[in-house]
Amino acid sequence: MEVLWKCGRSPLLPASGKMNLLRLARIGLSSASVQQYSTPGSITRTSPNSTDFCSKCRCIEEPYKAGSTHHKRLELQAVSALLRRSGVHSSEDLVRLLAPGRHFSTSTPLGNQQDSGRDDDDHHKDDKDKENPNEKIPLLPRLIFWFWLAFGVYTILRMGQGEDSNVFRFISWNEFYYDMLAKGEVEAIIVRPENEAAIIQLSEGAIIKGKRVDTRFYTLKIPDPDGFEDKVRKAEAELSIRPDQGVPIHYQRQSAWTPVIFLGIIAIAGYFLLRNLSSRVQLPNPTEMFANERKAKFMRVDVASKHGHGISFKDVAGLTEAKTEIMEFVDYLKTPQRFKELGAKIPRGALLLGPPGCGKTLLARAVASEAKVPFLAMAGSEFVEMLGGLGAARVRDLFKEARKRAPCIVYIDEIDAVGRKRTGGGFGSNSEEEHTLNQLLVEMDGIGTQEGVIMLAATNRADILDKALLRPGRFDRHIMIDLPTLIERREIFNLYLRQLKLVDPPEVYSPRLAQLTPGMSGADISNLCNEAAIHAAREGKKIIEGSDFEYAAERVIAGVAKKTGLLAPTEKKVVAYHESGHALVGWLLEYTDALIRISIVPRTNSALGFAQYMPSDQKLYSTEELFERMCMALGGRAAESVIFNHVTTGAQDDLQKVTKMAYDQIRCYGMNDTIGILSFADSDTGFSKPYSKKLQATIDEEAQALIAKAFQYTVKVLEENKEKLHKLATTLLEKEVMSYEDIEKLIGPPPYGEKKKMEPHGWEGIMPSNDTPPPQKASENN
Ligand SMILES: Nc1ncnc2c1ncn2[C@@H]1O[C@H](COP(=O)(O)OP(=O)(O)OP(=O)(O)O)[C@@H](O)[C@H]1O
Ligand SMILES: [Zn+2]
Numbered sequence: 001m002e003v004l005w006k007c008g009r010s011p012l013l014p015a016s017g018k019m020n021l022l023r024l025a026r027i028g029l030s031s032a033s034v035q036q037y038s039t040p041g042s043i044t045r046t047s048p049n050s051t052d053f054c055s056k057c058r059c060i061e062e063p064y065k066a067g068s069t070h071h072k073r074l075e076l077q078a079v080s081a082l083l084r085r086s087g088v089h090s091s092e093d094l095v096r097l098l099a100p101g102r103h104f105s106t107s108t109p110l111g112n113q114q115d116s117g118r119d120d121d122d123h124h125k126d127d128k129d130k131e132n133p134n135e136k137i138p139l140l141p142r143l144i145f146w147f148w149l150a151f152g153v154y155t156i157l158r159m160g161q162g163e164d165s166n167v168f169r170f171i172s173w174n175e176f177y178y179d180m181l182a183k184g185e186v187e188a189i190i191v192r193p194e195n196e197a198a199i200i201q202l203s204e205g206a207i208i209k210g211k212r213v214d215t216r217f218y219t220l221k222i223p224d225p226d227g228f229e230d231k232v233r234k235a236e237a238e239l240s241i242r243p244d245q246g247v248p249i250h251y252q253r254q255s256a257w258t259p260v261i262f263l264g265i266i267a268i269a270g271y272f273l274l275r276n277l278s279s280r281v282q283l284p285n286p287t288e289m290f291a292n293e294r295k296a297k298f299m300r301v302d303v304a305s306k307h308g309h310g311i312s313f314k315d316v317a318g319l320t321e322a323k324t325e326i327m328e329f330v331d332y333l334k335t336p337q338r339f340k341e342l343g344a345k346i347p348r349g350a351l352l353l354g355p356p357g358c359g360k361t362l363l364a365r366a367v368a369s370e371a372k373v374p375f376l377a378m379a380g381s382e383f384v385e386m387l388g389g390l391g392a393a394r395v396r397d398l399f400k401e402a403r404k405r406a407p408c409i410v411y412i413d414e415i416d417a418v419g420r421k422r423t424g425g426g427f428g429s430n431s432e433e434e435h436t437l438n439q440l441l442v443e444m445d446g447i448g449t450q451e452g453v454i455m456l457a458a459t460n461r462a463d464i465l466d467k468a469l470l471r472p473g474r475f476d477r478h479i480m481i482d483l484p485t486l487i488e489r490r491e492i493f494n495l496y497l498r499q500l501k502l503v504d505p506p507e508v509y510s511p512r513l514a515q516l517t518p519g520m521s522g523a524d525i526s527n528l529c530n531e532a533a534i535h536a537a538r539e540g541k542k543i544i545e546g547s548d549f550e551y552a553a554e555r556v557i558a559g560v561a562k563k564t565g566l567l568a569p570t571e572k573k574v575v576a577y578h579e580s581g582h583a584l585v586g587w588l589l590e591y592t593d594a595l596i597r598i599s600i601v602p603r604t605n606s607a608l609g610f611a612q613y614m615p616s617d618q619k620l621y622s623t624e625e626l627f628e629r630m631c632m633a634l635g636g637r638a639a640e641s642v643i644f645n646h647v648t649t650g651a652q653d654d655l656q657k658v659t660k661m662a663y664d665q666i667r668c669y670g671m672n673d674t675i676g677i678l679s680f681a682d683s684d685t686g687f688s689k690p691y692s693k694k695l696q697a698t699i700d701e702e703a704q705a706l707i708a709k710a711f712q713y714t715v716k717v718l719e720e721n722k723e724k725l726h727k728l729a730t731t732l733l734e735k736e737v738m739s740y741e742d743i744e745k746l747i748g749p750p751p752y753g754e755k756k757k758m759e760p761h762g763w764e765g766i767m768p769s770n771d772t773p774p775p776q777k778a779s780e781n782n
Pocket of ligand 2: 578582633636637650651654
């Protein structure tokens with residue numbers, strides 16, 4: 001706990017321990033050279049015998065008396081500064097400091113002598129606190145502060161509504177006139193003009209309608225408060241009450257300033273409450289806290305300054321096209337002159353689109369460090385706040401900072417959190433979100449005139465963004481950052497493998513690893529490499545081996561193999577034939593993908609077995625190719641039917657895929673002769689279909705026919721290769737996992753050659769036969 005010194009104020013020692021500390025310090029003072037302060041903050045050293053020193057301060061054995069303010073202040077000041085200079089931050093420090101036999105003087109602060117390390121740390125901590133005090137504020141004081149404020153506002157609102165006027169029973173004018181005034185029971189009237197009400201006070205023991213009343217106060221609504229007194233006097237005259245016996249009427253006016261003063265008092269009280277708390281738990285003061293609540297919490301990376309080197313394009317593997325596109329910004333930021341001379345206007349911002357973990361943030365940071373400009377990053381969700389206006393204020397803050405640092409790059413991650421389509425204030429609109437978005441648009445237009453602030457934003461939902469954000473002059477460039485292709489995966493693997501200690505060079509591992517990981521993002525790959533390293537370390541290895549990668553791939557993609565709840569032998573046999581069916585059909589047909597492996601080890605993700613294929617990067621498929629793919633998906637069910645002559649529920653997932661493929665061909669791709677070249681969107685399958693019932697029926701019939709045809713063909717293929725199917729299934733039952741190489745050895749190479757060739761293992765001793773990898777885009781057998 002630091003003892004603060006503030007000019008002209010007593011030191012902020014914690015309230016509870018202050019007197020104890022003081023007493024302890026006074027004991028200490030007797031044996032030390034003592035300081036006196038002529039003016040707060042400046043120090044003159046005085047010897048203990050100096051005549052201008054307050055004599056009282058030295059008589060330490062005397063109990064402390066609330067003496068002159070001079071005495072008290074001087075003493076407190078002296079103690080606090082002395083403690084501070086001596087490195088005393090807590091009462092423990094003080095006890096340590098005053099331990100018998102210890103001498104200290106203020107010129108060689110003891111705290112520093114003793115453990116300067118700690119002092120230094122504290123210093124740094126303070127600096128950090130100043131940078132971001134918000135992070136240090138514990139929840140409780142914050143809650144207290146907000147509660148206090150809410151209470152204040154609530155009270156004022158209540159005051160406005162006239163709380164008192166609701167307390168007493170309302171009466172009508174007639175009731176007041178006949179039952180109270182006429183009977184002479186009214187003792188006094190208090191008029192509250194703001195509330196348009198009068199409080200009627202009856203005399204002690206008043207009798208109304210023949211009954212003694214318990215309550216003496218009633219409320220009378222008065223629409224015209226100013227004319228009320230006249231009205232009462234007139235009534236009294238009517239009732240022949242003499243003017244000198246009239247009811248006293250008091251006007252209780254609430255000044256317009258009352259709520260303001262009240263709020264002021266509450267705010268000040270709250271402030272001191274928090275101050276007091278903050279001195280105990282070391283908080284920043286409340287004003288700072290408020291400012292920080294509002295402030296944009298962005299991450300700043302000053303490429304030029306302390307970090308020295310940032311992330312360069314070299315650290316981003318693949319993404320060749322994206323890099324080329326984004327290079328324009330780098331060029332512009334580096335040599336704006338070249339562009340300006342030609343009269344070119346550089347796009348103000350670019351939207352990085354793509355699935356998570358594919359390197360959007362990485363690329364944006366690389367741009368900043370390539371261009372050697374600061375990088376301000378903020379997540380879109382940071383703008384979204386419950387409190388009104390806070391989001392917009394944060395946007396302003398962010399851009400203010402950006403302008404100060406121009407040229408620079410502002411990066412907003414997950415911009416969909418703020419950039420959602422506006423609903424135009426109708427039902428379900430969120431005006432706070434819209435304010436924030438509007439502010440963002442305004443600021444983006446604003447930086448148009450300002451040079452060198454480039455906006456980059458990332459999202460994986462471009463479709464939900466407000467059109468205004470995508471207009472020319474805003475985020476008009478869209479840079480696709482998709483899942484890495486096979487070649488890109490290899491590059492990413494090379495990048496991360498280079499950072500690991502391996503038996504062989506990275507190039508030995510990367511081709512096969514890239515093949516094993518279709519559908520993985522850059523982040524997944526980085527994670528996989530890390531998992532392998534962790535596994536090797538856990539096994540106590542000095543160097544990472546191929547088997548560590550096999551383990552990691554399995555773990556990252558497929559989850560862990562199930563040890564319990566294993567299949568019954570008959571079920572296992574069915575699963576083995578099912579998976580072998582898939583594999584064999586895929587193996588024998590021309591247009592199917594290369595098989596990576598088949599497994600009948602149950603996984604924790606509830607798959608009973610799987611056949612994993614290596615998807616090609618193919619984008620267009622012919623009718624024949626689609627047909628063969630349907631056959632491959634039906635291979636499992638067909639094998640069950642061929643071998644056991646009965647079928648199981650294990651093919652549900654396969655059948656769903658096949659059904660979708662069939663309907664897509666007929667309804668969307670115009671691949672059916674009967675239906676013709678019509679195409680309906682997927683979303684056209686709801687209640688009101690854009691086609692007739694008759695066409696619908698035809699579509700259904702055609703789909704059934706197509707699937708039946710594929711199934712028959714599959715059965716035929718398997719019947720003709722029953723021998724191979726038996727071989728495959730029996731071996732699979734035994735080994736549980738089979739790789740491409742295993743199958744090749746068993747039934748010979750695939751008839752439609754080379755394109756189905758897997759990268760051979762580049763390393764030794766991988767894939768123990770009952771340890772497996774992964775079903776990604778695999779046909780699972782649930
Ligand atoms: N092309 C790549 N080259 C090298 N590393 C990559 C690549 N893509 C992703 N990574 C790794 O993945 C991590 C996550 O990437 P990044 O944060 O840039 O993803 P993102 O696309 O911004 O994801 P999100 O949308 O979830 O923010 C990076 O820190 C990096 O380690
Ligand atoms: Zn299947």
